[in-house]
Amino acid sequence: MGTLLRRVLLSLALLAAAAAPGAAAAAARLSTSYYSRSCPRAEQIVSDVVAAKQQANPSTAAGTLRLFFHDCFVSGCDASVLVSPLSSDRTPERAAEINLSLPGDAFDAVARAKAALEAACPGTVSCADILALAARDLVGILGGPRFPVPLGRRDARRSDARDVEGNLPRTNMSARAMTVLFARKGITPQEMVALAGAHTVGFSHCSEFAHRVYNYKGKGGGASGHDPSLNPEFARALQSSCAGYESNPDISIFNDIVTPREFDELYFKNLPRGLGLLASDAALWEYPPTKVFVQQYADNRTAFFQDFAKAMQKLGTVGVKTGRQGVVRRQCDILD
Known part of the structure; x- marks a missing residue:
């Protein structure tokens, strides 16, 4: 782990500790x-x-x-x-x-x-x-x-x-902004990532991620019209599934398209593959202070379960x- 990353994690942990008494x-x-x-x-x-x-x-x-x-x-x-x-x-x-x-x-x-x-x-x-x-x-x-x-x-x-x-947190929030928000509640970056693992179940409405799928305005957007960090096949499937979401706001997609009804570590495995549904999900993989924990939980279900339980108790x-x-x-x- 690099020196800068350690400093970022330490500063966020100190902010969380200040909120924790x-x-x-x-x-x-x-x-x-x-x-x-x-x-x-x-x-x-x-x-x-x-x-x-x-x-x-x-x-x-x-x-x-x-x-x-x-x-x-x-x-x-x-x-x-x-x-x-x-x-x-x-x-x-x-x-x-x-x-x-x-x-x-x-x-x-x-x-x-x-x-x-x-x-x-x-x-x-x-x-x-x-x-x-x-x-x-x-x-x-x-x-x-x-x-x-x-x-x-x-x-x-x-x-x-x-x-x-x-x-x-909002669904388009950056990982850095989320870590600051969570720290104000006494939650560390690692605990935040563990809690984000709850997105291994449930669903999100198309309106919550439509900006990533249609006429994407961010960096790297092009003829495809979608966020380039999305798996291209996944993005095309979302474009098709969410068609008409503006007139039908109830259209929704599972957060974890692989094992949507099982509480497991697949949410974390999906993020490096471009299968994170929300921008706030994808951001956890792109931000070094949270990426390290995403990788840890993707590789180790036991570690995720243990840390999720502790984070839920703290929450x-x-x-x-x-x-x-x-x-x-x-x-x-x-x-x-």
Whole structure:
């Protein structure tokens, strides 16, 4: 690893460390045995509900992972993204432009788990904890790693769409910009790349990558009309599959076209082959401080699974509220 690359990684790691003390303190207040007396079957209830939901609607897992990330990165892992616009006197996070594509199956999975828990242990298990457990369980269902989830998060008392802008990565963001954004949340470049591996499942709408496929304006664009970093055959297939996306915004493509329903390392193997769907995916391979980790995970599934599990645990501590800092909402889509 070159000297310049080491310096970049060190500076980003220091920025992440500067943001981390609050996360460390919050993590210390969480516990895997938090509901051992108040609701001992909490984890099993969530697991059973989301497994049934995934079987009925296979897009649930990827959607729930995305929902968890969008919740944690805005105002912390506090279920504020779950609040419905119909139940709030202000515009909540869920109604922000970048959140409009969050899938209904994911919201429904959490709502079903909450209903089951309210029947078993009224007013006990927070929506924030349910979302963290659901994301973990659904990764396991798709063949990914299972890992302990410390619990004890409380739910937010507010949700405001104005908090969203600038806190979530955009699909056309550079890798450098993403590393800075993630560092502000206490997430290192390596942890960021591991979390990006969640794109091994799920799909993206054509509007999110159309600028790479039609009339590409960036460096190296030519008669082909597409981003030259895309595999040419893949680019032509995208041009064909996304034709008419402007009139039909629901047209979408799997993020990992090789094994779209399996949680594995193929996402990372795809990037050097020009099979990264989003510009932000491709950017991870083009930027040296993140490329090194893409290669590592492409070569070693075990390393990816181990680091993904650790990164998810860390993500789950971002901005958490405990004790009197929050509440346990009776319904996840309504502010109490």
